Amino acid sequence: DGGITQSPKYLFRKEGQNVTLSCEQNLNHDAMYWYRQDPGQGLRLIYYSQIVNDFQKGDIAEGYSVSREKKESFPLTVTSAQKNPTAFYLCASSMTGRTDTQYFGPGTRLTVL
Amino acid sequence: GQSLEQPSEVTAVEGAIVQINCTYQTSGFYGLSWYQQHDGGAPTFLSYNGLDGLEETGRFSSFLSRSDSYGYLLLQELQMKDSASYFCAGRGISGGYQKVTFGTGTKLQVIP
Numbered sequence: 001d002g003g004i005t006q007s008p009k010y011l012f013r014k015e016g017q018n019v020t021l022s023c024e025q026n027l028n029h030d031a032m033y034w035y036r037q038d039p040g041q042g043l044r045l046i047y048y049s050q051i052v053n054d055f056q057k058g059d060i061a062e063g064y065s066v067s068r069e070k071k072e073s074f075p076l077t078v079t080s081a082q083k084n085p086t087a088f089y090l091c092a093s094s095m096t097g098r099t100d101t102q103y104f105g106p107g108t109r110l111t112v113l
Numbered sequence: 114g115q116s117l118e119q120p121s122e123v124t125a126v127e128g129a130i131v132q133i134n135c136t137y138q139t140s141g142f143y144g145l146s147w148y149q150q151h152d153g154g155a156p157t158f159l160s161y162n163g164l165d166g167l168e169e170t171g172r173f174s175s176f177l178s179r180s181d182s183y184g185y186l187l188l189q190e191l192q193m194k195d196s197a198s199y200f201c202a203g204r205g206i207s208g209g210y211q212k213v214t215f216g217t218g219t220k221l222q223v224i225p
Contacts, residue, residue, distance in 0.1 A: 035215075042200055042217040043156070048210075056210055090155060099211045100146045100163070100204045104155040 002027045004105035006091050011110045013085075021076045021108045023091035029103070030096040032074040036060060037088045037107075046089075049074055050096065078110065085112045115139035115203050117216035124222045125191055133186045133199050133219045141206030145177050145184040146213070151197045159186070159199075188221075196223045 004025040013019045025032065031050045035043040045058030049068040063082025068074055074093075078085045088109050092102040117137045125131040135145065144163035148156040160168050162177035162184060174187040188195055198218045205212060 033213075040218075043215040045212070045214070048212070050210065056208070058212075059214075097211065099213045100144055100161045100202075101158050102146075102156075102213065103158070106155050 004091060004093055004103055006089075006105035006108050008108060009106065011108055013110070013112050015112055016080045018080060019078050019085075019110065021078065021089055021091075021110070023074045023076065023105060024072055025074075025091075025093045025103075025105075026072060027093055027103060028071075029093035030071065031094045031099065032068070033092040033094075033102065034058075034064075034066065034074070034076045035090045035092065037090060043090060046076065085110060115142075115205050115207070115212075115214035117201050117203050117214060119199075119201060119216045119219045121217070122220045122222070124224060125188075127191055127193060127223055127225050129191050130187065130189050131191060131221065133188075133201075133221065135184045135186075135201035135216055137182050137184070137201070137203045137216075139182075139203045139205045139214070142179070142182075143204040143206070143211070145175070146202040146204065147173075147175050147186045148200045148202060148215075149197050150200065150218070156200060161204075191223050193223050193225070196221060 033048040034046040047066045049055035065077045091105045094102045146161045147159040150156040160175040177184040201216045
């Protein structure tokens with residue numbers, strides 16, 4: 001089955017610690033995205049990547065970092081510089097040039113204590 | 114930049130029809146997508162309008178009017194399982210890259 005996996009589903013960290021969220025896809029998509037969703041809010045774009053070894057900042061990139069060393073993988077690191085990291089994080093992918101049709105993973109709910 | 118506005122909540126009766134509106138302001142606009150998200154779940158793609166007019170997919174239809182910077186999602190024969198949040202998302206160009214911006218979402222409650 002093709003799809004996107006994110007792990008873990010729930011993640012707890014202490015304030016001041018960096019944490020890396022994983023995102024893997026086997027859809028053979030070139031483009032991948034990270035979004036943040038807060039309760040009752042829409043999705044805000046953190047970073048996106050249209051090809052391996054290239055990525056761009058989204059609307060709320062401060063306090064986050066990414067890498068894209070493999071087509072299948074797009075991990076997101078939430079650094080201690082992120083002022084309010086507790087949120088639901090969603091990873092998505094799409095075919096090249098088809099940002100209109102994105103496929104989402106199940107999400108990781110991060111809680112910083 | 115891009116911004117998309119939707120009503121925050123809509124309530125409709127099972128079996129009825131409901132329309133969820135989306136107005137947008139965007140540069141380099143390409144088209145409008147719609148996604149459904151159940152509580153605690155991931156968004157799933159419903160439809161995309163790249164051209165003006167109506168797109169129909171089963172019980173769901175989506176409409177776009179570029180001249181009015183407006184679109185809507187129409188859900189027919191509502192079922193209880195349609196209770197979810199619905200997001201419009203505008204596809205445009207920003208900094209030379211294609212980018213999608215999501216609206217804040219409309220929470221649909223279907224009642225018996």
